[in-house]
Amino acid sequence: MNVWHRISGWGRRVTGYLLIVSLTLFCGAVHPAGAQEVVLDRAVALVNNRPVLFSEFTEYLSRLLPRSNPLEIDAEIPLSPERIIQQLIDEELIQQEAERQNIQVTPEDFDKTLETIKKRNGINTSQLILALAKEGIPFQKFCAGIKREIRKSLITRREVINHIIITDAMVQEAFEARKEKYQNHRKVKLWQIFQPFNPDGSDEEKKELRRKMEEVLTLLKKEGNFGLLAKRYSKGPNAPHGGDMGWIQLSDIAKPLADAIQKLKKGDISGVIESPFGLHIIKVDDLQHEAEASFDEIKEKLRKELFEKEFQKRYKAWIKGLRDAAHIEIRL
Numbered sequence: 195m196n197v198w199h200r201i202s203g204w205g206r207r208v209t210g211y212l213l214i215v216s217l218t219l220f221c222g223a224v225h226p227a228g229a230q231e232v233v234l235d236r237a238v239a240l241v242n243n244r245p246v247l248f249s250e251f252t253e254y255l256s257r258l259l260p261r262s263n264p265l266e267i268d269a270e271i272p273l274s275p276e277r278i279i280q281q282l283i284d285e286e287l288i289q290q291e292a293e294r295q296n297i298q299v300t301p302e303d304f305d306k307t308l309e310t311i312k313k314r315n316g317i318n319t320s321q322l323i324l325a326l327a328k329e330g331i332p333f334q335k336f337c338a339g340i341k342r343e344i345r346k347s348l349i350t351r352r353e354v355i356n357h358i359i360i361t362d363a364m365v366q367e368a369f370e371a372r373k374e375k376y377q378n379h380r381k382v383k384l385w386q387i388f389q390p391f392n393p394d395g396s397d398e399e400k401k402e403l404r405r406k407m408e409e410v411l412t413l414l415k416k417e418g419n420f421g422l423l424a425k426r427y428s429k430g431p432n433a434p435h436g437g438d439m440g441w442i443q444l445s446d447i448a449k450p451l452a453d454a455i456q457k458l459k460k461g462d463i464s465g466v467i468e469s470p471f472g473l474h475i476i477k478v479d480d481l482q483h484e485a486e487a488s489f490d491e492i493k494e495k496l497r498k499e500l501f502e503k504e505f506q507k508r509y510k511a512w513i514k515g516l517r518d519a520a521h522i523e524i525r526l
Contacts, residue, residue: 195520197522197525206359214252224521229451234250235247235249236248236525238250238251238279238282238309238523238524238525238526239279239282239283239522239523239524240291240521240522240523240525241283241287241520241521241523242290242520242521242522243521244286244290246279246282246283246286246414250282250318251275251278251279251282252409254278255275255279256281257280257347272394274394275394275396275526276526278525279524282515282520284513284516284517285346286514287513287516287517287520288349288350288513289342291349291353291516292345292346292349292370293433294404295349295352297345297348297349297352299341299345302345303344304337304340304341304480307340307344308337308340311340311344312496316376317354322479332510334380341436350509353512354505354508355505357508358504358505358508360497360499360500360501360504361422363494364498364500365493365500368495368496368499368500369489369493372496380443380444380445380456380480380482380492381441381442381443381444381482382440382441382442382444382447382478382480382481382482383439383440383441383478383479383480383481383482384439384440384442384455384472384476384479385420385421385436385437385439385476385477385479386421386424386428386430386437386439386476386477387407387410387422387423387424387428387430387437387473387474387475387477388426388428388429388430388471388472388473388474388475388477389406389407389427389428389429389473390429390471391403391470391471391472391473394418400474403473404466404473407466407473407475408425408466409495410427410475411463411465411475414463414475420436420437420477421436421437421438422436424436424437425437427470437477438479441482444456448469448470450467450468450469451467451469451474451476454467454476455478458479460479460481460483461477461478461479462477462478463475463476463477463478464476466476
């Protein structure tokens with residue numbers, strides 16, 4: 195994971211969406227033969243006559259490295275170019291709405307956030323500037339991105355978060371509805387070899403990827419060293435650690451992976467399993483059963499789950515309202 199991912203990770207869960215640092219300048223250069231300008235950037239969309247730049251699009255793509263466990267139910271499906279542009283449009287709409295409501299980022303807000311970033315990464319300002327420079331990111335641009343994300347957080351809190359109320363009765367009702375899920379918990383310690391699908395890939399490319407994973411499975415049966423082969427062939431987030439995914443609650447794993455995993459015993463290796471994200475080979479390293487969880491033990495977790503669900507619903511409705519009131523033009 196590069197420096198940009200480590201440093202910008204502070205904002206990923208502020209609103210449930212990725213941190214997007216927008217560029218607001220067109221890049222240009224003077225043609226050597228005369229005064230003609232050569233445009234090095236272009237608009238991929240217009241949002242109320244403001245451009246979303248191709249440079250923003252490519253920068254976003256450059257940060258789409260594995261960030262989460264693709265086994266989990268709430269893991270993000272890889273984004274297509276069209277979805278990326280739509281997210282960039284949403285970000286621009288949020289910034290414009292914050293401007294319309296005169297949302298200001300105070301120096302105190304900025305300084306506090308910057309200090310938090312440095313503290314979490316164990317670096318000082320000089321080290322931060324140096325780390326960003328190695329990634330080709332000017333410090334001024336990085337600071338502008340922080341301010342945009344703070345502004346986004348403030349307007350989102352005003353328009354969405356402050357309107358969400360999760361009562362104790364709602365939490366109790368959710369517990370009663372999910373009692374089965376909290377009985378006889380099963381946790382699994384997993385290792386994984388993962389190959390992601392290309393979002394724009396053809397059926398032939400998927401067949402070729404499956405053929406390669408079947409070859410890896412054959413090697414596993416011959417060599418038996420799962421960790422070594424995971425380091426060599428996996429493109430999952432834990433590939434550098436031999437594919438070790440740690441302990442995961444079986445109920446938190448997405449189908450059809452959970453269905454395949456629950457049939458395995460300790461030490462078993464699955465076949466090639468397909469999910470919306472790609473192809474998986476899973477090894478069950480260990481199994482663990484837990485007693486029934488009480489309401490007091492999980493009520494805060496449930497409250498957070500209900501809040502997140504309500505947030506997503508209200509956030510999407512808010513964005514839809516911004517879109518309905520805006521003039522949007524895609525220029526792919």
